[in-house]
Amino acid sequence: MRVQVQEAGFDLGAESDAFAASVPEAGAIVTFTGVVRDADAGGLVAMEIEHYPAMTQKALEAIAQEAISRWSLADALVIHRYGRLVPGARIMMVATAARHRKDAFEAAEFLMDYLKSRAPFWKKEILADGEADWVAAKDADEDALKRW
Amino acid sequence: MRVQVQEAGFDLGAESDAFAASVPEAGAIVTFTGVVRDADAGGLVAMEIEHYPAMTQKALEAIAQEAISRWSLADALVIHRYGRLVPGARIMMVATAARHRKDAFEAAEFLMDYLKSRAPFWKKEILADGEADWVAAKDADEDALKRW
Amino acid sequence: MMDIVYFAWVRERIGLPREQVETSAATVADLVTELAAREERYAAAFADLSALRVALDQELSDFDASLAGVREVAFFPPMTGG
Amino acid sequence: MMDIVYFAWVRERIGLPREQVETSAATVADLVTELAAREERYAAAFADLSALRVALDQELSDFDASLAGVREVAFFPPMTGG
Numbered sequence: 001m002r003v004q005v006q007e008a009g010f011d012l013g014a015e016s017d018a019f020a021a022s023v024p025e026a027g028a029i030v031t032f033t034g035v036v037r038d039a040d041a042g043g044l045v046a047m048e049i050e051h052y053p054a055m056t057q058k059a060l061e062a063i064a065q066e067a068i069s070r071w072s073l074a075d076a077l078v079i080h081r082y083g084r085l086v087p088g089a090r091i092m093m094v095a096t097a098a099r100h101r102k103d104a105f106e107a108a109e110f111l112m113d114y115l116k117s118r119a120p121f122w123k124k125e126i127l128a129d130g131e132a133d134w135v136a137a138k139d140a141d142e143d144a145l146k147r148w
Numbered sequence: 149m150r151v152q153v154q155e156a157g158f159d160l161g162a163e164s165d166a167f168a169a170s171v172p173e174a175g176a177i178v179t180f181t182g183v184v185r186d187a188d189a190g191g192l193v194a195m196e197i198e199h200y201p202a203m204t205q206k207a208l209e210a211i212a213q214e215a216i217s218r219w220s221l222a223d224a225l226v227i228h229r230y231g232r233l234v235p236g237a238r239i240m241m242v243a244t245a246a247r248h249r250k251d252a253f254e255a256a257e258f259l260m261d262y263l264k265s266r267a268p269f270w271k272k273e274i275l276a277d278g279e280a281d282w283v284a285a286k287d288a289d290e291d292a293l294k295r296w
Numbered sequence: 297m298m299d300i301v302y303f304a305w306v307r308e309r310i311g312l313p314r315e316q317v318e319t320s321a322a323t324v325a326d327l328v329t330e331l332a333a334r335e336e337r338y339a340a341a342f343a344d345l346s347a348l349r350v351a352l353d354q355e356l357s358d359f360d361a362s363l364a365g366v367r368e369v370a371f372f373p374p375m376t377g378g
Numbered sequence: 379m380m381d382i383v384y385f386a387w388v389r390e391r392i393g394l395p396r397e398q399v400e401t402s403a404a405t406v407a408d409l410v411t412e413l414a415a416r417e418e419r420y421a422a423a424f425a426d427l428s429a430l431r432v433a434l435d436q437e438l439s440d441f442d443a444s445l446a447g448v449r450e451v452a453f454f455p456p457m458t459g460g
Contacts, residue, residue, distance in 0.1 A: 011165075012161075012164055012165050012168055013160075013161030013162055013163075013164050013165030013166075014161055015161075016160055016161050016164045016165075016179065017159075017160050017161030017164075018161075020160055020181055020183070020238070023183075024183065024235070024236035025185055025186065025235075025236070026183060026185070027182065027183055027185035028180070028181075028182060028183070029179075029180070029181040029182075029183065030178065030179065030180050030181075030256075031164065031177075031178070031179045031181075032176070032177070032178050032249065032252070032253070033168055033176075033177040033178075033179075034175070034176060034177075034249070034460055035168070035171075035172065035174060035175055035176070035177065037173055037174070037175035037247065038173065049459075050385055050386055050389075051385075051459075052383070052385055052433070052436070052452060052454070054436050054450070055433060055436035055437075055452070058436060059436075059438075080459065080460075087172070087173075088172035088173075090168070091460075092459075092460060099185065101180065101182070101257075101260055101378070102292075104180070105180070105253065105256070105257050105260075108178075108253070109249075109253050112249055112253075112460055115459045115460040116457075116458070116459055116460040117456065117457055117459075118438065118457060119457060119459040119460070120385070120433070120452075120454070120457055120459070121457055121458060121459030121460075122385055122386035122454065122455065122457065122458055123458045123459075124386070134386050134387050134455065134458075135458045136456075136458075137455070137456030137457065137458050142456070144250075182378055197377075198303055198304055198307075199303075199377075200301070200303055200351070200354070200370060200372070202354050202368070203351060203354035203355075203370070206354060207354070207356075228377065228378075239378075240377070240378060249460070260378055263377045263378040264375075264376070264377055264378040265374065265375055265377075266356065266375060267375060267377040267378070268303070268351070268370075268372070268375055268377070269375055269376065269377030269378075270303055270304035270372065270373065270375065270376055270377075271376045271377075272304070282304055282305045282373065282376075283376045284374075284376075285373070285374030285375065285376055290374070
């Protein structure tokens, strides 16, 4: 298991490849990558991601460990950035490896649902007109947790 | 949309990275990679994948096109190999890009479910003791299709 | 003349990947009956239709389907891709 | 002495990221009552507890929880990671 919280970018290709290479017996590998999307079609200048340094690493490790136990994963990877990111920048990725595709998919969705609502990150949208809005948590994200 | 049926290996890292780079507005990118797994712990020498060349490309394109329409994907990628593959080799990958994670995950699972049971590939396991067995279709794979 | 193609264990059981047949079969099921009557290896390959799938001109189809206008019929076991 | 940390709009509304307070509050709710009574900016930040989350020593908790033995209390809005 590897959990990395960093301001710097990450190399999606190299991370995906290294993760897959480290679990040759796994059969099924799923990755999810989150990208800063310009939700307002041209209005977003940057996304600022704040986090709680003393808590983030251990919260993510606990989530990853739970995914590994529940789905008997061969391995799991979580990388999450913080700081100022521009549209198109990659915010985070998770990767899961399991014997069968169903477990790898479910574990990756579980990780994402928890990262959305239980990992100590907060996003602020900086808009072209000078506005800066904290992204509100979505009811749908909170609801997504209930299926696990 | 890109659908590639090939005997040669593919570069998972480069493909993942290029796919993500081509959809900067997508927000959510999911990849699935299938790897030859030695199901009998040491018994598998190789997996031979046969396909129906005249049908494979168009069947995969139809599946990918359906995924794109149903989940309003920004893009989809399918790469599937045929021929003789050794344990640890990567058999295939899919990638999906959508605005939201739910769509990207669902579309990738849909693609996998269809590839498992509706794309004209057949796997044969070559075992260390000289046996060669065609992999039997699983009821669970057929059942998985019913949810879509 | 119709092209018939076989894959996986159907191909192995019949012993060839492709052949041309002269047939006036109206449906896939009729064609299967004709083929199965030919020789033991065909009878063995077509013994259990529930274990077989069929594609007409590279589109998945079923055993009731008409062969009108069809140029290539493929018989194979359930697919195991992915 | 207890460390209190604030994130996102809670931090902005209160105007600082961290402070130390002398408190004998037994629970998180008691601590919130003490803080909200201090100044308008605290009252504003803590006006709607349903819009807030709390972590005790870096573990998610709730407003009923005891503060016994706790060294760091964090207040923040619902998280929006991923």
